[in-house]
Amino acid sequence: MIEWAVNLAITVFAIAILLNLYRLAIGPDIVDRILALDTLMINSIALIVLFDIRLSLGILFEAAMLIALMGFVGTVAMTKYLLRGDVIE
Amino acid sequence: MTASSMPFVLELVISLFLVAGALFALIGSIGLAWLRDFFMRLHGPTKASTLGLGCLLIGSLLFFSFQRGALSVHEAIVTVFLFVTAPVSAHMMAKAALFRGVDKGGPSRNYPDR
Amino acid sequence: MNWLQRWVPHPLFAGFLLLLWLLMNEFSFAHLLLGAVLAVVISRVTQPFWPERSKIKHPGRLLRYLGRLLMDILKSNLIVARRILFYSRQLEPGFFTYPLTLTDDFAVTILASTISLTPGTVSAHYDREGRCLLIHCLHLEDEAALIQDIREHYEKPLQEIFDD
Numbered sequence: 001m002i003e004w005a006v007n008l009a010i011t012v013f014a015i016a017i018l019l020n021l022y023r024l025a026i027g028p029d030i031v032d033r034i035l036a037l038d039t040l041m042i043n044s045i046a047l048i049v050l051f052d053i054r055l056s057l058g059i060l061f062e063a064a065m066l067i068a069l070m071g072f073v074g075t076v077a078m079t080k081y082l083l084r085g086d087v088i089e
Numbered sequence: 090m091t092a093s094s095m096p097f098v099l100e101l102v103i104s105l106f107l108v109a110g111a112l113f114a115l116i117g118s119i120g121l122a123w124l125r126d127f128f129m130r131l132h133g134p135t136k137a138s139t140l141g142l143g144c145l146l147i148g149s150l151l152f153f154s155f156q157r158g159a160l161s162v163h164e165a166i167v168t169v170f171l172f173v174t175a176p177v178s179a180h181m182m183a184k185a186a187l188f189r190g191v192d193k194g195g196p197s198r199n200y201p202d203r
Numbered sequence: 204m205n206w207l208q209r210w211v212p213h214p215l216f217a218g219f220l221l222l223l224w225l226l227m228n229e230f231s232f233a234h235l236l237l238g239a240v241l242a243v244v245i246s247r248v249t250q251p252f253w254p255e256r257s258k259i260k261h262p263g264r265l266l267r268y269l270g271r272l273l274m275d276i277l278k279s280n281l282i283v284a285r286r287i288l289f290y291s292r293q294l295e296p297g298f299f300t301y302p303l304t305l306t307d308d309f310a311v312t313i314l315a316s317t318i319s320l321t322p323g324t325v326s327a328h329y330d331r332e333g334r335c336l337l338i339h340c341l342h343l344e345d346e347a348a349l350i351q352d353i354r355e356h357y358e359k360p361l362q363e364i365f366d367d
Contacts, residue, residue, distance in 0.1 A: 002095075002152070005104035009145070012111035015116035023130075025123050031186045032127055038178055039134040040120055042171070043114060046142050049149050049164070050107070058153050061163040068167055072174040079181040083188050113280060120287040128339045129296050131325050132283060139320075140280045162226045176319035178327075183327035183339065198297035201328075201337060 005055050010047065017043050034078050041071030099155060106148030112167050114141030126192040128183065135179040213253065217242040228255045237317060264364050272317060275356075279321045286323065297343035298327070301336045301350055305358060311336075317357050324349075 020043060024036040045064045052060040120133025146164040153161040186192075193200055213277050224238030286294060295346070301318075305311050315326040315336060323341035340349065 001100050001104050001163075002092045005107045009107045009111035012108075012115050016111075016115045019118040019122040029127065029186070029189065031182055031189065031191050032130065034185075035127070035130060035134060035182055038182070039118060039138055042134065042138045042142055043118065045167070045171075046110070046114060046145050049145055052109075052154055053149055056156065057120070058157070058161070061167065065163070065167050068174075070169055072178060075178040076181055079178075079185040080120065082185040083181075107274055113284070116284045116287055120283075120291075123291055124287070124294075125291075126296070128298075128327070129294065129341060131339070132323060132341045133287060134281050135319060136276070136283050137287075137326060140276060141312070166223070166226060172320070173316075176316035179319050180315060180327065185323055187327060187337075196294075196296055197339065198295070198343065199299060201298060 002053070006050055010050050010054070010065045013043055013046050013050065017047070030082070031079075034075060034082075038071065041067060041075075045071075095155060099151065103148045103151050106144050106151070110141045110144030110146075110148065112141070113144060114138045117141060125196050127186050128192065128197050131179055131183060131186075135175050139171055139175040142171060211243055211246060213246045213250070217246040220245055232327050261364050264360065268346075268360050273319070275321045279323065283323055283341065294342050295344075296339065296341055296358070298337060298339050299343065299346045301327065301353060302332075303334050303336060303358075304354075305362060305365075307365050310361050314357055314361055318353065321357075 004053065020036050024033055026038065027033040027036055039051045045067050048060050048064050049065070052064075053072060112159065117133040117137030120137065121130050124130045133193045136138065150161055150164040153164070187201065220242040221235075221238045224241060225234060228234045229239075303311065303314075305314060311329065315329060316325050318326045318336070318338060325339050326336050327339050328337035343349075
């Protein structure tokens with residue numbers, strides 16, 4: 001049953017990522033694109049965790065954590081750049 | 090998969106967490122793709138996607154804790170980290186959007202003028 | 204006590220770092236030692252970046268607050284999900300300002316994060332001079348009721364926790 005649930009969840013997250021890519025492509029403003037990238041980061045973490053369960057490895061958390069850290073720092077750096085025209089003051 | 094050795098109830102709970110998490114994240118992404126202006130779109134990812142990933146990670150925590158016979162806390166750390174950072178990045182993005190005047194004539198009322 | 208305070212200026216932060224290090228790695232004496240050294244060094248090096256320290260008066264109430272926050276997050280997600288899926292055309296989004304009574308920086312941060320995580324509201328701007336938060340609401344019906352709700356549910360308990 002878990003295998004079935006994992007497959008379903010992977011499919012659903014793939015659809016979610018396609019929706020994010022749609023927003024990333026059309027996003028009228030650059031802030032929309034940043035938001036799309038942020039959501040894309042969350043969904044890709046989910047995919048990594050699901051593959052980890054699917055293959056029952058239990059070693060991909062470091063990757064998930066790194067993406068979470070880098071995604072947050074990236075989002076903040078981009079918005080900071082938009083706000084101030086500079087990342088580090 | 091070593092699911093055959095798992096009790097049925099645990100399997101059911103883990104499956105429910107995984108599917109519920111996936112559905113929440115899908116709703117967040119639908120909101121991101123469909124809603125009319127930027128500030129409405131901001132609501133989807135900050136709430137739904139974060140909770141979706143939280144559910145998923147709880148399911149994963151249960152799965153690996155049972156598989157190894159020891160509490161696996163890495164997922165909990167990722168979950169806490171996401172719940173702490175999601176509002177901060179949402180706040181920063183809203184600030185940047187206000188600064189740039191995104192969707193100023195959009196459906197949102199009382200748009201602050203600065 | 205004095206030398207301890209000089210070496211570990213932020214004991215809570217240092218303890219948190221040590222705990223995080225031990226959770227990320229397998230427990231052993233070597234990791235305990237390494238984690239302790241890292242915790243002391245990092246909390247000392249980052250000391251100039253810290254704002255003035257906030258005093259948490261009632262840690263027990265903070266835990267209860269977090270527990271209720273978790274329930275509210277679940278509830279708010281169901282509400283937002285229903286709105287996005289079924290009523291996305293009838294939504295009437297809008298901004299409103301929320302006058303703050305809290306003064307502590309850390310408490311305001313927690314309040315803003317709470318607002319972002321709960322029913323259909325995202326905090327968009329913090330006006331430090333005017334002492335108010337600008338909040339965007341997904342479906343703005345009754346501004347006064349929403350302000351009252353936030354004050355009763357979140358600001359009052361935070362005020363008690365930080366004894367502001």
